Every structure is written in structure tokens, then in C-alpha cells.
Amino acid sequence: MTDWIARAREVAAQLAVDAVERDRANNTPYAEVQLLKDHGLVTLLGPAEHGGGGQTWETAYRVIREIAKADGSIGQLLGYHYLWAWAARLVGTDAQIAAVEELYTKNNFFFGGAVNPRDSDLKITQDGDELVYHGHKSFSTGSKVSDLTVLEGVLEGTDEHIFAIVPSKQPGIVFHDDWDNIGQRLTESGSVTISDVRVPWSDAAGYVDRKFQPLVYNTLNVPTIQLVFTNFYLGIAQGALESALAYTRERTRAWPYGGDDKASATEEWYVLEGYGDLQAKLWAAEALVDRAGAAISPLLHARREELTPEARGEVAVLIAAAKQRIVDTGLEIGTKIFELTGARASATKYGLDRFWRNLRTHSLHDPLPYKRREVGDYALNGRLPEPSWYT
Template sequence: MTLTSATSETVTDRWRDATRPQDSAGWILRAEEVSDILAADAVERDRAGAPPHAEVALLKASGLVTLLGPTEHGGGGQDWATAYRVIRIVARGDGSIGQLLGYHYLWAWAARLVATDAQISAVEQLYTEQNLLFGGAVNPRDSDLVITEDGDELVFTGSKSFSTGGVVSDLTVLEGVLDGTETHVFAIVPTDQPGIVFGHDWDSLGQRLTESGSVEIRGVRVPWEAAAGFVDRVFQPLVYNTLNVPAIQLVFTNFYLGIAEGALERAASYTRENTRAWPYGGDDKARATDEWYILEGYGQLQSKLWADAALIDQVGDEISALLHAPREELTARARGDVAVRIAAAKARIIEDGLELATKVFELTGARASANAVGLDIHWRNLRTHSLHDPLPYKRREVGVYTLLNEVPEPTWYT
């Protein structure tokens, strides 16, 4: 049963009468169901490159969209440690959809990161009760959106070259600078409005279904009272505000791991079913699964992924504790300690994941390079998004921490 078949409605309807998961283990199982559905036709959907409306419907029907939402509004009430594992599992089946879900979780948490208590309550009730998906127009490498004041309203204008998930989102996070000042303002607005115009120009090597193309913001109006974190038009800063970057960097890290795990699973299945032993080495085997170099190769790759997962889970538990603690308690040092460990985890999985996504071709054989097999999708996906920000700077952050005991200064990328 696949999303590209005529049975896609049946797929997304499968949980209609199911009991909602009540704990982390239950949500992990639900994510595994979603991942299996996505994996079944991931290659075909990647080749087609259509906007992932059916995939988003699957995420919504499964309940994963409201995993972090308050239970009193029908959400899962789970913590970030669980959310990170769910992102990874979904990415095993389809790296693009793992990215969409991870970005959604971060933007859904944006209110908690910067907003007032009243704004947090309103946003979380809205998206949880209505099962809404977030996108964002917050690419820091572009010029900031310009915000002008018009009485009791703010008017956002400008463009962004990336807007992951925007085309299939219900809500969009905007960020800009108040004209004539250095004051940054975040706001959450409905996506379906004339002032948000998508370029439909996402045409990348990998992560093809993330709809990460450009967007123009043409005079989108937001009430001043909806400016996140502002009281009487003055922002109320907290160190907690700066957790957005390490939180999303670990989102990246987890869907990278999921992509790599998916590559290993697909390659191992192919080797068991299709790869032939090499008959010219002087140590002939009847089956490829008896070949020592194949066994050694899979053993090496699996060992690296297990080590990566151990670090990623550990730091995921650490930042989850900070994200769910009282916002006023976070210190700059605690934020920096976890940020640098996330940098280390990200560096490791990028290196190991790219090695794995290449090495599997040596372990599966020449026929596995056929487009129909689709092993290339994993390398393309990981190679594409791992260029998000330069890896050497992550290693440098870890080096400065190790040698000088200094934590990274908060920026849009650290």
C-alpha cells in the first residue's frame, strides 16, 4: 500500500478508529508505521517531485503533527527527546518528509521560544486543535524582511530564497526588521493569503519533496499584539530565545541519521536478496552474505551509526530538558554547552552518513546502481541538506570549546 497508488486515502485513514498513543513508546511505534508507508514508494515519489500533499496528510492523520501539542487541546504532550527520535524514524522512510516534520516541530515551538505566555497559549491551541502544519520564511542568509508600522499593524515585505514546507503549510513564521531600527520581529500568519506568493522553483539534487523554494512576502499585515514576545511594543529578551538554533541544528542531525539508517536498511535488503558473490577472488562463496569483505563492510558502517546514535540521543535528552524547563532558568553557559555538543554530533553524522551512502554501492554491487533501485536517493538527500552551513565551522566550535573552554556566541547558525 503506497501513497502514489489509488489507495492513498485508505493509507491516511488507517488510524481513524485507533487509540491515540499515550506515551513515548507508542508514538515511536506510530512513527515507524508512517516510515514504512513512506519507504514503500519513496523512490517513485522522489522521481515524480510532486508537492507532498499526500505525505502531509499522512503526517496529520497519524497524529505526528501534534506530537508536541498540549494534551488539553488534543496533542500528544510529548517532549523533544521523543520528537527528535520521531523525526529520525520518519526520515528513514523518506528524508524529505523527515525534514518537513522536523522544521514543523521547530516552528511550532517558535512561540515558546520568543512569545509571551498568552501568545504561546493561543498559538498552541490553534495549531493543535486544527492539526495545522507550520512552514517558515526565515532564511538568515537573505536580506531581512522589512517591517513598517501602519497604526496598530505591522506590514511585512520582502523575499526569501528558501521557505521549507511553505507550499504545503497552513501557518507561516515570518521574521523581519522594523524599518529604521535593529529590532527583529517574529510573527505567525496564515499561509493561504494573497500576500504570500511562492516561487515553485525548488529544483535541487536532493530533498526534492521539501518544497524549499523561494517566497515573496507582499505586504502581509500582522497586528502589533501578535508580534512574538513584545509587550507594549518592547521585546522581552531571554537567553531561552536563542535555543532556536541548537534545537534546529539537532533536527538536522536527526534526519541526517535517519537518512543514513534508511540507506543501510535498503542496501542490506538488496544484498540479501540480489547481490551475487564474487567468483574470482580465490575464496569463493556461495552467497554474497558469506563474503568476508561484505560482512566487514556492513559491520563497519553499522558500528559508526550506533556510535552516532548514542551521541545524538544523549545530546537530544540534554536539550530536551532545557527546552521543557522554565524559560527564565536557562543560562548562557548551559545553552553553549549543549550547542557545542550538537555541533559535534552533526559533524559526525554528516561524515559517517556520506561515507555510508557511498560505501553501500560497493557492498551491493554494480546492478544496484540502477535508477529503479534508488540507492542514490540517500546520498543526494544527505549531500544536499548537509550544505546548509559549513561543516568546518562546527568542528571549529568544538575545538574552541575543547582548547579554550569557550562556548559559541549565539548567532543564526550557532
């Protein structure tokens, strides 16, 4: 793991140089994704026999976090890529897993996904031995920087959801330049129109003879990506605190009207107290996030048939707890740092606002009170969350 974290930190150092300017410019991050590819981070989870890193999810989560410290958008892109690169393992057959992992690993391909469950599902029709996808999705993270896109839709006349992995660059997929939110600005999360995208029935993930083969393991998709969120939230919060500390060391002035005057802001009592409180809370959140990563990684890498509903539920509760803790802590850090750095730190050239904007934007993905309820129901009643699109 250590070597991969060091590699991620090298990439993060390059991203940090112009992170503020790139956030403001809001350009498609082709160069940033290429940087991830050039350093082998895109194929970190790929099989070693195909040139991949052969690493675990525990390592992948730590790498996401390191990238997000420098640039929350790129951390999100990488985290979503890891989830979608694992999609074949989550729902596919053994043959599909082998084919997809060889394809993306050998070619260093980057994944995007058009699978937002709050939208109307894409419609799927049959045409002989092919499935045909049609529709519109409001969000397609990774869109124009992706090589492969995960699609999900409902087969006409049924309630069957079918996932498929298709090339992103084709006439039937049109990505729209309409992502213009206050945070996570470089995630290419705009809408997409899908028209006559054809997939052989043999590529319908998890289907054998046109029948889906269910496993409890299929339901790990939500806890896995919820912990992706949690880790890039943690990275954003860590980046915010580190940036604020550096600013205070270099620029913040002591307050000369308090009756306990200090020569440097680094000796100012309220500054020390403020940073001490934030650092303690962040360390606590980090410990919980690491615990969640250590819990889910063995499940993701074990034989898929071995996963029980109880094991899945236990790790989902732990991830829900970690997510609520880092969202609360991260948002507090994103606001409080301005009280500790001083008025001049609010200048746009420093970009300290981007951390709060990034975390605030993505933490609205699904309502945090539902995560608190899941944990409370488990603590009080011993009930595990039922698998859904968001639990």
C-alpha cells in the same frame, strides 16, 4: 515514547512503499503531510488539553528520525514543523504561546517558515497598530503544504528583528515552484514573495508594549533546529544502510574470482567487513545524537527563565559534535553501500542514490568546518559558542 515511535514506524512503512517513485516525480507532498496529520504526528508536541500529544522534544527527535529513514524530505518537513510550532515558546509571551499552541493543535495545522538568515531580511513597516511585511526569501521550507508560516523581518528604521506567525494561504504570500535541487526534493523549499502581509502589533512574538522581552531561552532556536537536522541526517543514514543490507541479502552476488569463493554474498568477507565498519560507525553516531537529545529536551521543557548561558553553550557544543559526526558517517554510508551491493544496485529503479543526494544537499545548509571549530575551541580553550543565527 515507545508508542509514538511505533506510530512513526507505521507512517514510515507507508512512505517507504513508493519513496523512489515520489522522489523522481518531485510533486508537492500534500498526501504525505496529510498522512502525518492523520496519525497525530503533527500535534505530538501540542498541549494535551487541546488534543495534542503532550510529548517531549526527545520523543519528537526520535519520530523525525523514523520518518526520515523512509523519506528524508518528509522527515525534514516534520522536523521544521516541530521547530516552528515551538517558535512561540522560544520567543513569544505567555499569552502568545497559549494562543498559538491552541490554534495549531486544535486545527491540526502544519507549519512552514520563511526565515533564512542568509537572505536580505523582510522589511517591516508600521501602519497604526499593524506591522506590514514586504520582501522576498530564497527558501521557505514547507511552503505550499503549510497552514501557518513563520515570518521574520527587521522593523524599518531600527535593527529590531520581529517574528510573527501568519496564515500561509493569503494573497500577500506567493510561493514559487522553483525548488529543483538534487536532494530533499519534496521539502517545498522554494522561494516566496511577501507583499503587504499585515500582523497586529499584539502578535509580534515576544513584544510587550512594542518592546522585546529578551531571555537566554530565545537563543535555543539554533541548537534546537541543528539537532532537527542531525536527527533526519541520522534517519537518512539509517535508511541507506537498511536498504543496502536488504539489497545484499536479496540480490548481491558473491565474487567468484577472489580465490576464496563463497556461495552467497552474505558470506563474502569484504562485504561483512564493510557492513561491520559502517554499522559500528552508525551506532556510535546514534549514541551521540541520542545523548544530545537527552541533554536539550529538559532545557526546552523547563521554565524559560531558568536557562543559563552556560547550559545553552554546553548543549550547543554537544549538538555541533553530533552533527559533524553523522554528516561524515552518513555521507560515507551513502557512497560505500554501492561497493557492497554491487554494480546492478546502481540502477535507478532501486533509488539507492537518493540517500546520498538527500544528505549531501541539506548538509550544505551551513559549513561543517565551523561546527568542528566550535567543538575544538571548547575542547582546547574551554570557550562556549556565542549565540548567532547558526550557532
